[in-house]
Amino acid sequence: MITIALSKGRQLKDFIQYLDEINLTEWSTALKSVSRELVIQTKDTRFILVKGEDVPVYVEEGIADLGITGSDILIEQNCNINNLMDLPFGYCHFAIASKEKKDVYPVVATKYVNFTRQYFDSIKQPVKIIKLNGSVELAATIDMADAIMDIVQSGKTLHDNGLSEQVRLDDINARLISNKHAYFSKYDEIQTIINQLKVKNNVHN
Ligand SMILES: Nc1ncnc2c1ncn2[C@@H]1O[C@H](COP(=O)(O)OP(=O)(O)OP(=O)(O)O)[C@@H](O)[C@H]1O
Numbered sequence: 573m574i575t576i577a578l579s580k581g582r583q584l585k586d587f588i589q590y591l592d593e594i595n596l597t598e599w600s601t602a603l604k605s606v607s608r609e610l611v612i613q614t615k616d617t618r619f620i621l622v623k624g625e626d627v628p629v630y631v632e633e634g635i636a637d638l639g640i641t642g643s644d645i646l647i648e649q650n651c652n653i654n655n656l657m658d659l660p661f662g663y664c665h666f667a668i669a670s671k672e673k674k675d676v677y678p679v680v681a682t683k684y685v686n687f688t689r690q691y692f693d694s695i696k697q698p699v700k701i702i703k704l705n706g707s708v709e710l711a712a713t714i715d716m717a718d719a720i721m722d723i724v725q726s727g728k729t730l731h732d733n734g735l736s737e738q739v740r741l742d743d744i745n746a747r748l749i750s751n752k753h754a755y756f757s758k759y760d761e762i763q764t765i766i767n768q769l770k771v772k773n774n775v776h777n
């Protein structure tokens with residue numbers, strides 16, 4: 573039995589769509605039936621549905637053997653897990669955005685405190701970081717911060733809040749991760765899952 577931790581928000585929908593594309597109907601049927609349950613059992617696999625940021629926590633602790641999460645979360649957290657493969661969904665990128673372009677952004681709001689700190693250290697600019705948990709665009713729109721560091725996909729959220737992308741940073745996509753111990757103790761089962769998920773995966777690892 574393999575346990576897989578999944579983000580229960582938008583990434584679950586993307587994963588179900590991908591499962592349909594690769595004809596993994598046993599999993600997609602089970603996951604489509606979810607309403608408020610957090611544990612979903614199929615014949616050989618148990619899924620647990622958690623917050624995106626918590627996927628690596630369940631995997632590192634060994635509660636889940638595998639997890640699917642965004643690379644943004646793996647960049648932000650220092651996780652002791654195996655990064656097994658890219659998955660072809662969840663594409664977006666990190667960006668600094670503000671109302672207008674400036675030479676410096678002394679106050680930046682973000683969910684990604686570590687990534688933001690590393691970026692401003694790398695360009696040798698002092699920065700005050702305000703940690704938020706969502707609706708980050710608002711901070712720059714109402715001038716609580718000079719800029720935000722956030723994820724951009726279509727750019728619609730920035731546009732609708734009067735902000736523009738100023739600096740494009742790392743690309744992001746979904747990743748399959750594993751617990752380090754489980755990677756060896758459940759090697760054959762994990763390889764079977766990797767091969768099933770690789771069917772349409774044209775992202776090179
Ligand atoms: N606009 C976007 N377009 C594409 N991918 C995104 C976007 N925003 C976030 N993501 C990706 O989705 C991941 C978040 O997944 P998901 O929404 O399932 O998380 P969650 O924490 O379970 O949801 P929620 O925040 O809605 O409770 C992010 O870590 C990122 O990799």
Ligand SMILES: O=P(O)(O)OC[C@H]1O[C@H](OP(=O)(O)OP(=O)(O)O)[C@H](O)[C@@H]1O
Pocket residue numbers: 705706707708709722723724725726727728729730
């Ligand atoms: O470029 P876009 O296609 O508009 O997508 C970007 C938005 O998506 C994410 O927010 P999410 O919907 O996860 O909500 P949140 O503000 O609660 O993080 C991200 O934080 C941006 O706000």
